[in-house]
Amino acid sequence: MTSWRDHLSETNRCLYCHEVFSGEVNWTWALGLSEEKLLCPACEGKLEEIKETGCDMCGRPVEQEGHEFVDSTVKRSASFVSKPQFLCRDCSRWGEEDRWKNHSLKHRALYSYNDFLQEVMATFKYRGDAEIATLFSGKLKKLAKSAGRIDVVTVIPLADDRLWERGFNQAELLAGAFRVRHLLVRTVSTEKQSKRDRRGRMAALEGAFRMSEEGERLELSGKRVLIVDDIYTTGSTLRSAASVMYEAGAVEVLAVTVARATGKLKK
Amino acid sequence: MRFYSIPKEERPNSKMARLIPEPFVPIDHPHAMNLLVRLTDLPHNQNTFPQVNGTFQETDELRKMMTGRRLLLDEITALIPLQLIQEHVNQGFIQYESAMMTQPKLTCKRCGNQDPFLFGKIQCARCRQSCRYCRACLMMGRVSQCSPLLTWHGDRRPSKKEHILGWEGTLSPAQNKAAEALKEQVSDLYEGHQEFLVWAVCGSGKTEMLYPAIHKALNQGDPVLVATPRTDVVLELLPRMTAAFPNTKVRAYYGGLEPSERYSEAELVIATTHQLLRFYHHFSLVIIDEVDAFPYTYDAKLQYAVKNARTRASLTVYVTATPPNLLIRQAKIGKLPHVRVPRRYHGHDLPVPKLTWAGNWKKRLEKDRLPFALIFWFREQIEKSNQVFLFVPHIQLMPKVVNGIKASCQQVTVEAVHANDPDRREKVSKFREGATRVLVTTTILERGVTVKGVQVAVFGAEDRIFTESALVQIAGRVGRSPDQPDGDVIFFHHGKTKEMIKAVRHIKLMNKEGIR
Numbered sequence: 144m145t146s147w148r149d150h151l152s153e154t155n156r157c158l159y160c161h162e163v164f165s166g167e168v169n170w171t172w173a174l175g176l177s178e179e180k181l182l183c184p185a186c187e188g189k190l191e192e193i194k195e196t197g198c199d200m201c202g203r204p205v206e207q208e209g210h211e212f213v214d215s216t217v218k219r220s221a222s223f224v225s226k227p228q229f230l231c232r233d234c235s236r237w238g239e240e241d242r243w244k245n246h247s248l249k250h251r252a253l254y255s256y257n258d259f260l261q262e263v264m265a266t267f268k269y270r271g272d273a274e275i276a277t278l279f280s281g282k283l284k285k286l287a288k289s290a291g292r293i294d295v296v297t298v299i300p301l302a303d304d305r306l307w308e309r310g311f312n313q314a315e316l317l318a319g320a321f322r323v324r325h326l327l328v329r330t331v332s333t334e335k336q337s338k339r340d341r342r343g344r345m346a347a348l349e350g351a352f353r354m355s356e357e358g359e360r361l362e363l364s365g366k367r368v369l370i371v372d373d374i375y376t377t378g379s380t381l382r383s384a385a386s387v388m389y390e391a392g393a394v395e396v397l398a399v400t401v402a403r404a405t406g407k408l409k410k
Numbered sequence: 411m412r413f414y415s416i417p418k419e420e421r422p423n424s425k426m427a428r429l430i431p432e433p434f435v436p437i438d439h440p441h442a443m444n445l446l447v448r449l450t451d452l453p454h455n456q457n458t459f460p461q462v463n464g465t466f467q468e469t470d471e472l473r474k475m476m477t478g479r480r481l482l483l484d485e486i487t488a489l490i491p492l493q494l495i496q497e498h499v500n501q502g503f504i505q506y507e508s509a510m511m512t513q514p515k516l517t518c519k520r521c522g523n524q525d526p527f528l529f530g531k532i533q534c535a536r537c538r539q540s541c542r543y544c545r546a547c548l549m550m551g552r553v554s555q556c557s558p559l560l561t562w563h564g565d566r567r568p569s570k571k572e573h574i575l576g577w578e579g580t581l582s583p584a585q586n587k588a589a590e591a592l593k594e595q596v597s598d599l600y601e602g603h604q605e606f607l608v609w610a611v612c613g614s615g616k617t618e619m620l621y622p623a624i625h626k627a628l629n630q631g632d633p634v635l636v637a638t639p640r641t642d643v644v645l646e647l648l649p650r651m652t653a654a655f656p657n658t659k660v661r662a663y664y665g666g667l668e669p670s671e672r673y674s675e676a677e678l679v680i681a682t683t684h685q686l687l688r689f690y691h692h693f694s695l696v697i698i699d700e701v702d703a704f705p706y707t708y709d710a711k712l713q714y715a716v717k718n719a720r721t722r723a724s725l726t727v728y729v730t731a732t733p734p735n736l737l738i739r740q741a742k743i744g745k746l747p748h749v750r751v752p753r754r755y756h757g758h759d760l761p762v763p764k765l766t767w768a769g770n771w772k773k774r775l776e777k778d779r780l781p782f783a784l785i786f787w788f789r790e791q792i793e794k795s796n797q798v799f800l801f802v803p804h805i806q807l808m809p810k811v812v813n814g815i816k817a818s819c820q821q822v823t824v825e826a827v828h829a830n831d832p833d834r835r836e837k838v839s840k841f842r843e844g845a846t847r848v849l850v851t852t853t854i855l856e857r858g859v860t861v862k863g864v865q866v867a868v869f870g871a872e873d874r875i876f877t878e879s880a881l882v883q884i885a886g887r888v889g890r891s892p893d894q895p896d897g898d899v900i901f902f903h904h905g906k907t908k909e910m911i912k913a914v915r916h917i918k919l920m921n922k923e924g925i926r
Contacts, residue, residue: 156527161545271552272545274530306535310554316532 157183199227222289252403276316318371326358364392449508478692518544522714610751612886732879753924758895803873871901881913
């Protein structure tokens, strides 16, 4: 029941729901300064952008209940900080472990992992709609800018059988805006991380990665490395990968992901 | 996935399959790695497959899963190892074909999608090159340029069993006439593709009219497909069909089934549009219920799905109360054989809608108030303790309308439902039980919902969403039970539209024809 007028004025189509929508026409658009809108306002509205982080280390969003470690009067940004002050309970626990005493893994995510983003990521990863990566790849690059100098960008690799099953590595597509080096390989095929609890995840990932041939050739000492992945849940995947880099001499490892799990999902 | 296409000189006899999937190509083969190709890149006439080997005992599981279907390799390998599938290929039972056409236009062979926006491109880990994929039918497993579709070429094994029609009701004279006309159309040998239209008013008992025709087709050994627009309708039809055909394998296919159920064997299939895409050249009787209500009406997508699911020589039956204009025109010029059922099964007239001017309701609604005409009508209904369906044009209006009802008629129970409402089913069943007095709804409840003694009002009937067919369907909610064959249908409007007048004319015409 749409008339021809609707089709005339609505030129964009939502990358997720495929509906047509009209982009906002204003001066930034006319001057070509605004970004091209890929999502319709309805879908865009369901994404929860992380505007303030509660934890300086893992980039947990501030709204989360049960983690009253933040002074609510202080305005906090979403970008990386050089000297982490506020740590959430999980990150302090990581810090007590021997190998994390002198190293850190700062992480920032674009969005909170809410029900809608869970659907989007499922369409992207499991249904295999690789185009969805274009929604995030540019934004991830922007997010990484606040991290300062980055020497090497890498991604979390998939096991061969999983790569065959999916046809692509989702993290590699998300890192499409960077120049990616494949530094890591999986040592064993692990079960899907999304099926485990925190302790299971940590145990499963003990030594899950090693340096790839490309990684061996590359001199990592003194380098700052950025890892790109899709979802940060407990951080064990990223920390497991980061510890391999630290062993190879990296001076700092940082990470960016699309979604930060907040433990508020419907099961 | 890539295949090794065996060159002629390497095949001892022409009966051998030409295609070997990449995982089975020996690594030490001299030039296999250079000859690996995707099916889309292979000229079509080169895909020769061996004749079916009659002495080979095929796997039951595979036969049940694949008979009448065309499936993605990934769908099958999720349940059955590739080794076993390839064995059946070598014996001629299964054939591979490409899932996409690149010439003359990029087309998904499963869903018929040709829209450039709905194709994506990846650097594929399977075929190790740039690979297009279809985004339109992604929810059924990804079709990409390198993924093969598999078809079954073994024996069809038409069941020679006697199907029982277990339905014991009687058809009204009008129903009977239509049922006989439809049954007449069913034959064991069609001349090409035939079509038939059953134009039956709301509440005429359409499902029962289909039984004799379905029964006849089943007894000829032909599988039957009933395609309906929504999962709700599939779930409603399943128990009725199962009861009507007690010794027939009746299966319902809709989104969200477990794989073990998704590929089960069936003689009578009830399915939503998307699920049709898994069937291939299988049904010689296809019944499309509510043809105008499909999410995209009777457009290219459904046509493509039906065309693939039916056999070349077959009968397609459209059943609806409000046929789309194209079908009406074809029926009128005699191109489309049809039968009309202008009378409800209980023999009473269809309630004729009344048009009532409601003034500038948008302005009143801003203050959370309803037009007076609607309030008066509401109070009258509540005094008579009637249940009321109130149709509104948009979701956004719903909260204001609910507030307005609460403000003007106290102690009345109101609920609102819309398409994406997670509690939709509970709310509707609560209304059915009579726990809710007023149900405010968008057009999602325009069809298929039967509530005894309900009265209907359309609020803002001049909106574009209320087309002739939507309004006729909405009016059809009233007076469906023989005890209460009448009731109010009121279109509250701020200016009559052509669609409203056409809907009234449509209903009056049906009533007039029904007397004859």
